[in-house]
Amino acid sequence: QSVLTQPPSVSAAPGQRVSISCSGSSSDIGTNYVSWYQILPGTAPKLLIYENNKRPSGIPDRFYGSKSGTSATLGIAGLQTGDEANYYCGTWDSTVMGVIFGGGTKLTVL
């Protein structure tokens, strides 16, 4: 099962904006919707973005998503220390007929 490509880590200061990329191929991101998850230490994954750019109820609009071709991006504006977490992208792969995830990105709020 292939893995989507994410940067291992990103960092920014409180109040700033950060972007996390997720790169795939024509059979996964290029064809299917992308979901984004936040995993805080000791907690279950939380859905932040679904269908590329939609937010579930309760997720602030500081979190936003986009997709272009075979890549997707999660943006976080107005960074807070509480945003320090690991972030994962995921999608369906139409070739292997299964779900694939990115390797995860650790966000540090300096």
Add this chain to the structure above:
Amino acid sequence: QLQLQESGPGLVKPSETLSLTCTVSGDSVTTNTYYWAWIRQPPGRGLEWIGSSHYSGITYYNSSLKSRVIISIDTSKNQFSLKLSSVTAADTARYYCARTPLTVVADYWGQGTLVTVSS
């Protein structure tokens, strides 16, 4: 409110079968628009999808685990389960059950249960 709760042994011996159950409350496992999934996260590593099942019997598995995995749904108990055979230390992970709408990898997750494979 939808809740998912994993249950099962926290310790499994090498070569044995890991068995977990996910109890669903607040929704029915027979809802046509949802699959029900198992996803795991080994310590210090990323998320790995194990497989997803629909109550109709349609099931998809991770190709790297397919020979060892069975996911089944018990509609009478509103539960679904995971069986992973011939486990090794590499199967040590936190195992999550989750609900999977058709266009979302997973929207609701259980809290996860840590399963350690050790003699």
